[in-house]
Amino acid sequence: MYEERASRLSGAVVWTHTPSPRADALPVLPDGCMDLLWNEDELLVAGPDTRAHLPEGPAARWSGIRLYPGTAPALLGVPARELLDRRVPLAELWPAREVRRLSGRIAAAPHPASALEALALERAEPPGLALRTLVSALAAGRSVASTADELGLGARQLHRRSLAAFGYGPKTLARILRLQRALALARSGVPYARSAAGSGYADQAHLSRDVREFTGLTLGELLSGQGRRGPDAPDGSP
Template sequence: MSGRYRQLDLAPGQPLLCRWDYVQGAQAAPALVLPDACVDLLWDGARLSIAGPDTHAQYAHIAPARRLQGLRFAPAAAARWLGVPLHALADQRVDLRDIGRPRLSALGERLAEREDDAMAWLAERILSDTPPRDRAMQAVHARLSRTQPASVAQLARDLGLTERTLLRQCDEAFGYGPKLLARILRLQRFLQHRHRHATLLGAALDAGYYDAAQLAGDARRLTGLTPTQLIAQVAD
């Protein structure tokens, strides 16, 4: 990563996971953004936008020395605050004014009127007016975050839903279905566990992959990179 990234974690159990701040370096190298089952609000000092759920890696092009601030929503919280199903925002970066919700349209202008406390003010507003998250979708995220996640059929049975209903609710809450959500969470576990192991295979097994080939397949589909290339990119 060519810029400076800082993150402030917020209290667990809230609609927001963290606030973050990114300042691009002197060289305008694209920043790799990996799918992580999260949705962020982005503020560049003039424009407030929503980064929808990514189904694959993207590269953010940020001008040299440009500052970008963000708020990251907890799983399934963004759809509740926006009032929009997240599958409509998958792989997109959308100005909040274009969402079509009057209560959101003026937030960018109000942020521009504020100075250093802008994101703190917005975070407080989100924490105060976001409806409670859907417990079923919280359970889905928790179950799929395990090293040995439940199958879609088992999830549906445990929640008292049909598989079709579970797919629809996941599309609305996360932006995609439970199978893709499980793959994204597994790749994130691999990246988090990589420092614990001397080999990529050890990290892959710890994250829940059957073997190196399954890891390579997920890495290729989700990022377009080999596991070795992905580790090198993340380490930059």
């Protein structure tokens, strides 16, 4: 069972996943975010995904905090592109002694997800205005060119900053946020064709192609429960 709540850290989401004995592992969908994770007494980082991630190994309880898009690199001390499509131990990024101390603190906490949130509140910076403007503009379906103009950046400069902040360029981020927007509409009961049109797709077939590319599933398979729901979008947009 997957549960989430809004974090006290602006734009972040605190979540837990407890496996059901009869449930198959479900893919985690690309969402533009990075997560700090706790599993089996280990702190890990989930880098930005460009495709659905299927958890490996035996079923286990996971806790995490999903950070607002683009904010994790400042916390972790590495550009997002170095963690693209990866799950890595935090000890590979931070001093091992510090990670051991933090791991002991979280292991001793009654609720690991809340302990992760407390850690993020101590060390992470809330998203700044420029970052929120960028993510909100792309989530709302505005073009990369108009978004760059709004931020006073050139196309190349925006691309470099996006690689560092998100792990990929702004066009890929826009596609991922558009997909999340369409899936949110479809899950709320909006017909597939209207979900596609309302999210900026040319038609339902265009949406279906993106679903297949990013998740490896058909739209029907994804929405029937064979894929874990994506996180709530930044500012509730997608």
